[in-house]
Each structure stands twice: as C-alpha cells, then as structure tokens.
Amino acid sequence: MFKYWMDYPSNEMGINIDLTTKELSFIAVMTSLCVGSNYLMLSVPNVKFMDLFVFISGYLMGIIPGMLVGFLTWLIYGTLNPYGFQLLIFFATSLSETLYGLAGGLCARYGFKVSGSLSIGDGEFWSSNMKLGIIGFFLTFIYDLITNIASAFMIALPLSRAIIVALVSGIPFALAHETSNLIFFFLCGTVLINTIGKVVSKGGE
16 A cells, blocks of 8 residues: 655644555556547647646545646656756646646545536536536646746746746737636536546546
C-alpha cells in the first residue's frame, strides 16, 4: 500500500493517509487518458480535455489523487512534447495543472453537488453544467496567468516589461484555452463525472 502525508486543519501533527490499490489504478488510468487525449489533440494548441479529466479525478477520488493525475500527466507529456522541452515551463505547467485536481477535490469535499440527472430537460442538469463551466474558466485563467508569468523569465528584458510582453503575447493562446475549457466543462463535466463515477463505484474497493 502506497502512503502519502498531508497536513490537515483538525490535526496539528498531520494525518497518514493510504492510497488504495483502487486509487492507484484510477490515477494510472486517468493519467493515461489525459496523456493519450493530449497527443490526439496535438494539432489544436491549448485545446485539450486534460484539465477536465484532472478536475474529475480530484472530484471523484480526492485532492491528492487528483493532483497526482495532473502532475504525472505533465511529467510525461511535458517531457515527451513535440513542441519542445523547457525546464521552467515544465515546472510551471506541472505544478499549475495540479490546481484542477485540488479544485475538484475541494468541490467534492465542501458540498458542491453535480447533478445526478443527465436529462437535457432538467434545469438542475444545466445549472450543474453552468457552475462547472464557470469553475473551469476561472481555473484556466489562473493557470494561464501563472504559466505566462513563468514564461516571462525566458525573455531578455527587464522583468516587469518581460511579464507584460508575455501576458500580451499569450492572449490568443489564453483565450483559446479558457474558452475551450469553459465549453468542455459546461458540456461534458456533469456527464463525465456521472459516467466515470459509475464505473469507479462498480470497480469496488
């Protein structure tokens, strides 16, 4: 059994939590799904299902498994990336991707309920979709902000000017990323959380 350590407010000394075989298998499958879908969509820059899959991982399995899916995905995809490898960007994207898993886990922990209904005539279904779309958009905005600022350190200008150049030049890519994630989270979030959740629950412990 694989163990990890995390701090928890109710326990000043922290708590020791186990990653079960089921969780490890889930992490492996979702990481493979993220990496595979990234390569399939390689021709469309900044438009990927990965972020949604990482969020779903956190929502269904918890904060640590979700963050691990995000980090491991970029560990593989960021290293074997046909667009090239840059260490600073690699660290920025790997760490920023974990935000989706963290957010998914926090949403599940603190009572954000995804509609169990998949009927397009059900208002609860569309309300759930709308909330997920907004969450996806703002998470992606934060992700793009962090990674664009990180890229500024590679520009041969004073840092303040470099950040402005990086942010401005990154606008088209950020818009594509944020808009596509808004659409993916809105149209697919509720459906995929329910579908993958049923598969996971049938898998047993």
